[in-house]
Amino acid sequence: MLGRINHTLIEIHLGIRARTQALTAQRNDRGDVPGWVLVAVMTAGLVTAIWLVADDALTSVFDRAMTSVSVRN
DSSP: OHHHHHHHHHHHHHHHHHHHHHHHHHHHTTOOHHHHHHHHHHHHHHHHHHHHHSHHHHHHHHHHHHHHHSOOO
């Protein structure tokens, strides 16, 4: 009888442990928010730096592109 109770308690313990691990795995699937924030900030910084360096060149490329697609009569 005591062996049966121990077996049941072990099964309950293992069930609770498995459920706890499953819940922990679900929480860990949310992703790395600080990492994504860092990627977004660095991307914005790179775009700003490139824009500051190449502003005149980008403006002239845009102007030429717009004039080449403008409607001609």
